[in-house]
Structures are given as C-alpha cells and as structure tokens.
Amino acid sequence: MGTDTQPADLGEIDEPAFSGLAERHRRELHVHCYRMLGSFEDAEDTVQETFLRAWRRRETFQGRSTFRAWLYRIATNACLDLLAKCRPEPATGGEVLWLQPYPDRLLDELSADEPEALAVARETIELAYLVAVQHLAPRPRAVLILRDVLGWPAKEVAELLGDSVNSVNSALQRARTGMREHLPAERQDWTGGADDAATRELVRRYTDASVATDIPALAAMVREDVRTSMPPTPGLYVGRDTVVRFWARCGFEGMTGLRAVPTAVNRQPAVAFYHWNEREGAYLPLTIDVLRIVGGRITEIITFHADRFARLGLPERLPADGTEQVRR
Template sequence: MGADVELTAGLTGVDEPGFAGLTERHRRELHVHCYRMLGSFEDAEDTVQETFLRAWRRRETFEGRSTVRAWLYRIATNACLDLLAKCRPEPASGEVRWLQPYPDRLLDELPAGDADEPETLAVARETIELAYLVAVQHLAPRPRAVLILRDVLGWPAKDVAELLGDSVNSVNSALQRARAGMREHLPAERQDWTGGDEDAGTRELVRRFTEASVATDIPALAALVRDDVRSSMPPTPGMQIGRDEVVKYWVESGFEGMTGLRAVPTAVNRQPAVAFYHWREAEGAYLPLTLDVLRVVGGAITEIVTFHSDRFAGLELPERLPADGSEEERHDHHG
C-alpha cells in the first residue's frame, strides 16, 4: 500500500511540514484504531492528537526498522493504554456508558488496503459494529490491545510482543483470554452479532421501524423486534433485555402518544440508523431528539442503541428540519 512508507533513515532531519506529510495520511486509520480501543469517538480524537504530539517529540526514536505506519500504531496503542490506566471505569454488565457512534462517511476515508478480500472486508465491518465495541470494552486493556492488533490488524505475535514489551508466549496467552472474553459478551454464532451487508429486506425493516417510530405506534414497533432484543441509551445507565422489557420502557417513558416527530435515515458503525427530530413551536422547526442505531439479524431488530442529540453535529446531521419537511424529504428517500 502506497501509504505504508518504508524509511531507511530516521526522522531526526525531517522538518515539521515534512513530518506532517509522512504521518497525517494515517490519521483516519489511527483514529479508528483508538476508537476500537476506547469506544468513544471524542476520546479517540484526543488520543490521536496525543499520538501525533508524542511522535513529533520522539521522532528520534524512529530508526527505520519498521514503517512509519507501524511506529505510529505503536505510539497510538500506548497512548490508549495510558488513558485506560488513568480514567476508565469498569463497564457494568452489558453497558458501556461512554460509547459513542462513528459515522460511516468517516469510515469511508479508510485506506483501501486489501479491500478486495472478502474476509478483510468482513473483519473491518464486524469489528466496528457496536456489538463488537461493547464486547471489547469488557476486556482488560492489554488483552484488548492484543486482540485488536492480532485479530483486527493482523499483526504477527512477535510485533505485538515488541510493542507491549512482552514475550510472544505472554501475547499468545493474552489473545486466548481475550477471545474467550469476547465469546462471553457476544452471541455464540458470528452471524448473530453482526448484521452483515445491508440488503433490501433490512432496508424495508428500517423503513417500517422509522414509520412506526414517527407514528409512536408501539404495537407496530414490537412486531419488528426479536424476543431477546436489547435496548440501551448511553450514557444513561440501564439496559432493557427482551421484547416485554423494551415495550414496558417505551410505555413508561411517555413515548406512546408523542407527536411532532420527523426522521432522517443515516448510517453509523456500518449499521442502519435513524435520526429523530421533534417539533418545537417556539423555534418553528424540528430539532434533534435522538439517534437510534439498529442491529438487524434474520429479518428482525435485535438491538437498538439510542444516542442523545449531542451526537448529531459530529455525524453531520442537520441542526434542524424546517416546518415544510423539505429537509426530511431530501434525506428520506423512502417517502
């Protein structure tokens, strides 16, 4: 890959613009790497900034024995581990309250790499979905780093050992523990935790979910979700598991009978999502309300992760929808 530059000399003689030219091309993939490690878009942003700062300050440590890309991944991984050691609580059962969505438009900026390889594509998609991110957050930081470097990025065990200052045996042992931990937090079958490629059936299901939500038709929504559906709203504590619990939550939260909703379809974490807006008379417009991210398996919704309106700006969703619905119609081709 052209972006993976080999330098035989070090970086000590490189000026700041030249250094930026060598490193900035890797910003998006480093951001996604930090996001997988941390589960938070904003924390990943801060950590990538810290990575580039450390890289510039320590540029004399690059000796040309690896690529600049691998060197940056080493710095980024350690920056993530430093952050996790400082300030990240243990996730509650099934909950990752710091979870934030990642817009598909930014994932599209990732370098192609081996994009024509179906297995590579599948791994890239599955390991950015919210179910995977939640599961990986339950791992201790070092096994988490090992899992991502080995299973997602495909690094050899000896390279991971060198990065972590560990032995190959220790890395292999950590990988086995991490895989076992992932199995505890993901459904047994891979196809049960990844929604896979979006097909016509999924699009139709999302359309029906959107219409039922705008109409606040709880029976119609209940018919679209699986018996074991899970629903959460990070950073709000609590998770509802099972159709009855989810429906009860919808009823008790006052969703039924709510009026003045509009919806805009979008996509985050390679999953279908729907941004909802609520009419505000004083503003004369529909303003951001919530974002529902859906996991669809076998023709039914298996998980709904709802984010608050503060995520809209980062996803480049409209700040408001006009009263005539023109913005909605431009975004919602379902009609």
C-alpha cells in the same frame, strides 16, 4: 492515504513535513483508537496525543518497522495510558456508558489497502463488537485488536507491549474467551447491512412506526430477546416485554411532532429523530437509534442523544416545509 511512505530519517525533516507523513494515517489510527476506547471523542484526543508524541520522539524511529507500524505502536500505548488514567476498570453488565457512534461517511475515508479498511469489512466496527471489546481489560484488549483485528504477529505485539510472546499468546486466549461471553451468539451469521434491500424495508417500517409512536407495530418488529440501551444514560433493557414497558414508561406512546432521517453508523442502519419545536419553528435533534438486525428482526437498539448529530454529519434542524439535506 493508504500508502506507507518510508521516511529516510525523521530527525532531518521539519514539522510540516512530518505532519504530512502522519496525517496520511489519521483516519485508520482514529478507528484503531476508537476500537480501543469506544469513544469517538476520546479517540480524536488520543490521535492528537499520538502525533504529538511521535513528533517529540521522532529520533527514536530507526526504520526497523514501517512508519505506519511505529505510529500504531505509539497510538496503542497512548490508548493504554488514557485507560489507566480514566478507565482503569473495563465495562460490566453488558453496557458501555461511554460508547459513542462512528459515522459511516468517515469510515468510507479508509483506503482499501489499509489494515483498518479490512478490519472494518470484518464487522469489527459494529457496536456489538465494540461493546464486547470494552468488557476486556486494557492489555488483553490491545492484544486482541492487534492480533485478531489488524493481524500483527505475536512477536511484534510483544515488542510493543514489552511482554514475552508467551504472555501475549496467553492474553489473546483470555481475550477471545471474554469476547465469546459478550458477543451475540449468532454474530457469525449476521446478514444484511444498511444497504440490504430487506433491511432497508424493515428500517422503513421501523421509522414509520416510530414517528407514529405505534408501540404494537414496533413490538412486532423486534425479536423476543431484543436489547436496548441509551449511553451514557445507565440502563440495559433485555426482552421484548421489558423493552415495551420501558417505551411506555418513558412517555414515548402518544408523542407527536416527530420527523426522521435515515443514516448509517458503524456499518449499521440508523434513524435520526427530530422533534418539533414551536418556538424555533423547526424540528430539532432528539435521538439516534442504531439497529442490529438478524433474520428479519431487530435484535438490538442503541439510542444516542442529540449531542451526536453534529459528529454524524446530520442536519442541525429540519424545516417545517419538509425539505432537508440527508447525509449518509
């Protein structure tokens, strides 16, 4: 994985050999489709569709581009087809109901020399970026990702999309303007990831306060303009007072029987919460909070439901004796 072996003639190789070539690029293509679609599961389906289309059209590969670039071309068009069919309109209002998290353990599979490895290092996998991208129309979104994230030349993007270079450049400017409208103002100043010492301490305090359902303590950790959402459930709550009222209204205060496991998704710190189930005699998955932290304060909390635990490699249950396997 990471090296782009150039096949001499795809028309002369059998399906197992073709699959072997394509599979080397599965993770980077999955990340690319995930960025286009915002959904982990839709990205998985689209990569499968990409490989199927590539096999069926293998004789169209003429070697004018690399095999990797050829697959990216097919994957991008597969994403555009899915968006046209299932999501013809981009997200609005600052929330993305179809947003799903991406586990860091899978991002770690990217080889250092892959375009997506460099893109992930540039913070274009964090949830705030994904949310902003999903507010763009599909074609400008594709242009932005190919040009600004993966570094494709305008000419190659134009060939992929069947547009002129001028059209691609115009779409890129529109996309950049749209991103500035939806990205956090301080994005360029983000500091500290899941492995930053100060961040780990803040996450530890957040975890303790959450397990204790100590709303005043939590309120002290969030910034005045904090945002929180819970896709796919509609609702974006902005501002400390609004968020605190939401916590109180949803019955969080006074809740007992919580346990927590630290994890990391989208290169951000996260906490998976479990709730005691008397009938099962174990703590069962509840929610996952993904945190964005700026200047020692929590600026965003995106909460995902229990159905994400398995995809993130989290335990299906925690035993009553307090032992569990924690995977990062």
